[in-house]
Amino acid sequence: MSELSANRNLKVRISKFTKEYAIVIAILALMIIFTLTSEYFLTYRNIRNILMQTVSLAIVCIGQSLIVTTGEFDLSLGQNVCLSSAVMAWLIKYGGFNPWIAILCAIAVGALIGLTNGVLIAYAGIPCFIVTLVFQMVARGGAKIITNATPIPGMPEQIKFLGRGFIGGMEYGVPISVLIMLALFVVFSFITQRTKYGRSLYAIGGNKEAAYFAGINVKNTRAINYTIAGTLCGISAVLLVIRLDSAAITNGNLYEFDAMISCILGGISLAGGRGKIVQALFGAIFLMLFFNGMTMLNVNPFVQDVLKGIVMIGAVALDVVRNKRR
16 A cells, blocks of 8 residues: 555656646657757757747746746836836946946845836826836936937946856866846745745735735735836846947847746746746747757747747636636
8 A cells, every 4th residue: 555655656746747837848849850950959058049049038937937926927027127127338448337336236226126017006096007017118318318229238347247257167068147037036936935025925816815814915915026126127237338348228038928938837826826837947948949959950930939929828728728727
């Protein structure tokens, strides 16, 4: 009986893993397909480049996943990254600021946009769609004013290690930016799974009224969510500017949608109350692998945009099906 019970427990665990982390299986399948179709795909340098490209999006995904867990979303994240990038580059290039001060200012700008979003949504009661859409336009306009719609290139050497540095040498070293990304995911995974704040997120996503009557400060938690998401946009912007060695109005373009797709693909429900932050990381990796493979196969970039839209529709449909089953 004990052996039968052990076999059943093993099957249950395998079934649970495949449901929660089906995206991992999808990533492995995608890697096999692209490895068979391109000899350049499965190389250390290409995989490392994919991970480095994933960093900025994945960090934004952390913030989006916190918000999505409560049953909301933020449409301003991508342009928040854009504006924060522009502020950092302008302060360094034309403002004569110390690069480290400029980095702090960029993160502060991201946090301020997030805080304003949170206050208007949580305390003024304005729907998240309206507030974040407005700040998407405000941030985009601000970035255009600061950059004059032209790139600001050339970041100082003293900060380039953050986005372009490697531990162990350039040939086979580990990118510092990837380690920063992983550290952030570890920290926020712990916060969401092991702290009162994390439990509050799932409670609010499950039922806001029930969470309120259970003693959770729903307004504060929601406002904190958007502030954290904005701060993470600032961090993402810093690493993106350093990696690209330039700030442009295309920085962070459509990150809000890519982050949402990543969350849903990973298994975080748009309805709120379900999913783990690490699943958003796997979703972001899947997206980057997919479009890297498409590029290697010389698929037209406009076709890739169409495919991205199809992936998003498919992800939302998958989320609807999962919710109905539950």
